Structure formats: structure tokens, C-alpha cells
Amino acid sequence: MLFRLFVSLSVAIGLSSCGQNVKKTSIKSYILGVNPAHEAYKPMIRMLIQDYNGNVGSEVLQYSESLDSANSEVIITKGLEARDGKVGWGQWSSSTERKGTVVSVPGVKSSETTKYSLQVEFDEEFLKTNEKVAANGLPNYELRKLFAHEIGHGFQLDHDPDVKQVMYMDISGEKNFDTYWPKIQAFFSQK
Numbered sequence: 675m676l677f678r679l680f681v682s683l684s685v686a687i688g689l690s691s692c693g694q695n696v697k698k699t700s701i702k703s704y705i706l707g708v709n710p711a712h713e714a715y716k717p718m719i720r721m722l723i724q725d726y727n728g729n730v731g732s733e734v735l736q737y738s739e740s741l742d743s744a745n746s747e748v749i750i751t752k753g754l755e756a757r758d759g760k761v762g763w764g765q766w767s768s769s770t771e772r773k774g775t776v777v778s779v780p781g782v783k784s785s786e787t788t789k790y791s792l793q794v795e796f797d798e799e800f801l802k803t804n805e806k807v808a809a810n811g812l813p814n815y816e817l818r819k820l821f822a823h824e825i826g827h828g829f830q831l832d833h834d835p836d837v838k839q840v841m842y843m844d845i846s847g848e849k850n851f852d853t854y855w856p857k858i859q860a861f862f863s864q865k
């Protein structure tokens with residue numbers, strides 16, 4: 675059973691205005707890093723990222739060897755399933771910074787930049803149990819489903835009520851990714 679933990683961290687600097695002079699920019703740059711305590715899982719995470727990007731058709735996820743230069747953490751927790759009854763979590767966050775005038779003044783421009791990031795957490799035993807690479811050279815199917823599901827939450831997708839879809843709340847069994855990849859592509863094409 676997988677549930678979504680929704681956390682939106684919004685730091686808005688300044689008050690709202692009519693907004694006509696506000697230039698809005700959104701930065702969707704996701705640089706994933708793994709906690710050094712889980713060094714052994716780095717190759718697995720890199721492989722999942724590569725596989726994921728290949729399916730989206732662009733580098734929507736990046737990887738950083740150092741957690742310090744990442745903005746999105748991959749947390750690996752021993753006993754997560756025993757603790758929470760789930761093998762993964764996914765959440766997204768954003769922060770908005772505003773520069774310039776607080777109240778809209780004709781002819782005076784202000785700007786607003788929203789940066790998005792994500793956080794995913796996986797059960798260590800689940801990763802270990804499914805670490806064997808598939809015969810076709812792709813990551814294990816169980817891992818591909820889990821990774822896509824939690825990263826999907828990180829890209830603001832909700833659960834899909836259709837039991838066959840990878841965004842269904844329970845990822846066990848055969849899942850369909852056909853509607854998933856276009857949703858991710860659509861998310862990145864939104865400005």
C-alpha cells in the first residue's frame with residue numbers, strides 16, 4: 675500500500691498584488707541525491723533515473739553524487755514498511771521568492787520565481803529484495819513501478835483510481851505506464 679504525503683513548503687515574500695506587472699518564472703529542475711549513509715544504493719538510483727528519463731524522453735531528473743549540490747533527496751530507510759506499512763513515499767515542495775515592488779505600481783516590474791523540488795523515501799529491504807537487474811538490462815520491474823509512482827507524486831501527480839495504472843495507490847501486480855509518461859511530459863511543458 676502506498677499513500678501520498680503531500681507537503682507544500684511555500685515561502686512567499688511580499689504580499690499579493692493585482693499581478694499585472696509581475697513576471698512569473700517557474701524552475702522545474704530536479705537534482706536527486708542519496709544520503710551518504712546509503713552509498714551502496716547509488717548505482718541503483720542512477721540506473722532508475724536513467725531508465726526514467728529514457729521513458730520521458732528528456733532529462734527531467736538529474737543526479738548528483740553529492741547531496742549538498744542536490745535539491746531533491748532520495749531517502750532510504752531501513753524498516754520503513756514495518757514502521758509505516760508502505761514501501762515508499764513521494765512528495766513535492768516549492769518555494770516562491772518575489773523581488774521588486776510588493777504592491778503593483780504601473781510601469782514598475784517585479785518578478786516572482788518558484789522553484790520546485792521533490793523528496794522520495796524507499797524501504798531499504800524492498801530495494802534489496804528487488805536489486806537484481808532484469809534479463810533485458812532494465813532495473814527490476816518492482817523497482818521501476820515504485821520509483822515511477824513516488825517520483826510521480828514528486829511531480830505533483832495524484833493517485834489514479836484505475837487499478838491497472840502505476841499511479842494507483844497499490845503498485846503490486848502488473849501496471850500500465852501508457853498514461854503516465856504523457857502526464858509527466860505535460861507537467862514539464864507547463865510553464
Ligand SMILES: [Zn+2]
Nearest residue numbers: 676677678843
Ligand atoms: Zn502513492
